[in-house]
Amino acid sequence: MEDFDEDLYEEGDEFLERKFEEEQARLEAEGDERDYDPVLAEGTPNVKVEDLPTPPADNSPSCPICSVSLTGIDEQEAGLHVNNCLDGNPTPLPERKKPSSPPTAIVKTEYAASADQFRRPVRAPKPGQANPFAFGESSINGGSAFNKLMSGHAEDAAWAEAAAAEHASRGKPAYQRTCPFYKILPGLFICVDAFRYGAVQGCQAYFLSHFHSDHYIGLTSSWSHGPIYCSHVTANLVRQQLRVDPKYVVDLEFEQPIEVPGTRGVKVTMIPANHCPGSSLYLFEKVVGKKTNGEPRLQRILHCGDFRACRAHIEHPLLMPEVQDKISGKTREQKIDVCYLDTTYLNPKYAFPSQQTVIKACAEMCVSLSKHSVDESDGWEQMKRRRAGEGMVKFVRKESNSEIKEEPADDDAEADGMKLLANPDASQQVLCTKDTPSAQDGRGRLLVVVGTYSIGKERICLGIAKALNSKIYAPPSKMRIVSALEDPELNARMTGDPRAAQVHMTPLFEIRAETLDDYLKDYFPHFTRAVGFRPSGWNYRPPTSRFLESPSIASVLNGDNWKSIYSMKDLVPQRGSTSRASCFGVPYSEHSSFRELTMFCCALKIEKVIPTVNVGSAKGRERMKGWIERWAQEKRKSGLWKLPEDGSW
Template sequence: MAPSCPICAADLNGLDPDEATRHVNACLDGNAESATPDSAAKLMPTDARSRFARKAAVPRPGQVNPFQIGGSTKLSAFSAIMSGNAEDAAWATAAAAEEASRGKPAYQRTCPFYKIMPGFFICVDAFRYGAVQGCNAYFLSHFHSDHYVGLTSSWSHGPIYCSTVTANLVKQQLQVDPKWVIALDFETRFDVPETQGVTVTMIPANHCPGSSLFLFEKTIGRGPNPKIQRVLHCGDFRACPEHLAHPLLMADVVDSISGRTKQQQIDVCYLDTTYLNPRYAFPPQNDVVKACADMCASLKDENVSWEVARGSNSMTHFVSAAPKEEEPSKPHGRLLVVCGTYSIGKEKICLGIARALDCKIWAPPGKRRVCAALEDEELMARLTDDPRAAQIHMQSLMEIRPETLLEYLEGYQSHFSRIVGFRPTGWNYRPPNSRSDTNPSIPTILTSPHWRSSFSSADLVPQRGSTRRAACFGVPYSEHSSFRELTLFACGLRIGKIVPTVNVGSAASRAKMRTWIEKWAAERRKSIRGVVNVSELW
């Protein structure tokens, strides 16, 4: 099967691994789609931008939703078929509209149904569509450009709700008028104005700094037992045990008055399906951070080589053809570590290595300005504006390759004599041979030891072209949920309906995702509780 981008489904056949990785990482950070509109906006005369902004401020109807939140889950066979047909048609319409509107201004776009919370007067991550008719509250899950694209200093279409960190960045980086930006506190229920009674609770998404899950709730009906509609929007997230144990998400809760256990359902979950593919069952984030930190800690000893730090001699295959750079008996010299990052994201791996080395971190001025908005005391305490005083440098993920690392080292040769670079991304993960990703069963995914990926410094494989002086490592560190984590999340919660939000542009991709969503639902139904006990399976 020809390789394809897990985000935009572009054919990557013919690209070398570096080019393919750069493409996918650009998509993950949102740059692939937003570059053209942003560039066009910068070149556009001021009066033209003003006209476009005025047109975008005129509310346009969004796409009609093919389903209703809180509807009956017990449908007749005929109703189920008709409902499925309506959804298929809606997805096809949304995909065609997105494709046709590429490069067009907001006022010529139609907001797709999966960004509109039906009956809630709310849109999530839908700024590229301008003002949406019937939407009185706009939510931003986090500050990555594929989610905030379309949000500019001319925004005037309605209040923007987000976390404090995201609000800081929206005002600082995009120059949005602060009167439109409303920062919410995590774990605090908030009444959303002009939504006829909707409340929202923001839950940490375990993605990038400030990233949020939004749990929307609305009481329907009156009387002693009114129905509460509950909608979870995941934005981008990395599922973790804390999500399944969260008191507002967990499948069963204890009533504070009666002491009885009662079921708790999420009616609709808008799910980050970036890696909804068995190939992407990469290891836990903490394992990867520790592996990188352990290697760098070993390399503090100037007499330790990469091979020894990895606990393996397999790097010889990669460096044997390189010129002999120094006698083995000589010290290897002071280490410089370069970590690839996005505009925001990947800070955990930098901090993990910094703790192991007990050192400072340097970042370019623009990145330092962004870091200051993250309100992370430890990160700010370790940051310095002197690159020579820091053993860790933050750089763009796209720029880290063996040949560029060696060139980078030359600029600091009076202070550092060897360099290692880390390119963190989940996309280039290769599963072990012991695991079959050809239609595995849900119990196998959940319980088989072959699906519980582990990672250590011995698993760090240098990219071709690495030498003992400059080595580059692609590491399976991701801030999106792995395939197995998505399976744990979806099987361990009581969810009425899952709506995918990523990789929805092609019918083939949607069909594959639907298959897994249906398998998750079937696995939940097998349990007498209606959910799978996954607490011991992480």
């Protein structure tokens, strides 16, 4: 973990999600990141309500701050009084004079002046950080539109400057922030996921990759800096959740190229990112000159936002390294000049398994535990017997269990006619009341609680619900978000009745072993046992047989030991789990694993890779730069990596 910021990631993705949500709520409460006249915010609190005179009962002119009547006061004195009130130092009014003109004239003049005091200043767009890349029409040797880097020192200096500026600007409003170079596409007049910096000089189009708060933070209901381009699902959420004026939101369709207005000919194609619903990769293309044969030279930039690389990306007709001309039948090279890469898990430690295998393991365990009586022939019971035979008794008997502890008697529960009974035929305890059958008659009904983000992790909920043939419950706020996703299969499973669904969605950062039992009690006796899942790539633990210090790229790509598997035997309850409420951390991620990043970059013809995550640490940037260079060396040595013909990934 040397190349990660330990304090930043110690709680995992859910910690970041909560941090950014809290910051976004603060920005919304303050209004457009405090981009208003600071005099009002600082001066007004100094005026005590009890010290203010009673406002006039008629329609005569009055001070808009303290409400004192301005009848008989000339315009200059009235203006001085209002300005002093705005500064928090109200002054007494001079002796009143008879008005020489109708009061309405003073009202109009005075309120026009005070309205200007409340109007937010129009701030000029701020220049972004200078880019360390040289952008030209073409190079002397016919290279790509992105020429060589100015120098290694210039690039390192730019990264250091960006990291220092980001650190120094924490908590500051947008107009005091400088947009870092890696969020600005040079020469294209486009920024991606850069809303926290306000208006960026020269930017004509603002792209949003997906609706996660660390990417949209700064995007509030008062946004007016330019058009926001995103997928239809993301646009639904931007309008619904953030209340951004719809005139600034531009819905894009996947796989449909469009020309971006104001960018001098830039075309963009949106590709599914395989991250959360509505998440997008953006392929930007611009003609920057001509080849020696007279054909147009395209500058091609791929921005990945957050994504989980898969076969569909490598086989995508706009990304694959070679394409066949439909007319001539000839094969031509297709390269990506620059790729802005999601490097969340660019560390050999995180070569976690596929989503499908994790979902399958969780679903199979839930199906087994959901049976009212124990079936010794099912997979979960067989797995427990194998563990017992191997001496790994973590989930078999309470007497020898170090992970699952026996619950003490609950005096309050006994008083309510609720008691804890042990089922002699099962590895779980059950709750029993006077109104429910005895424990010996069965294990009762299982509740499955899955941690999710405001958007994300829906696939694992749906997979478990399909296996259990169950509805999915979510609280009203999550239900509104799910409805905006426009997913017919998911919508058909959703319900607002928690007792009608065996699978519940809950915020990821709220689900812990110690809170799961309290959650279960809220629905007792309808549910008597609970299993919780915390899906995150940070839960993954690599096998001890895997060499992690500096593995060869060839072994990562082709070695069987790097093809991570996952099954029920890998499900181990977290500390604090009990026999009636067990919580499991599962390595289900919506970001690319280390091996998937390696396969993605080694299978495609990419000239330059720019990391976008974990870039705040010099050591982290150096480690990531080392892996990117090793990918390039492997491609020069062995050529582009080929996908397995058997369809595996």
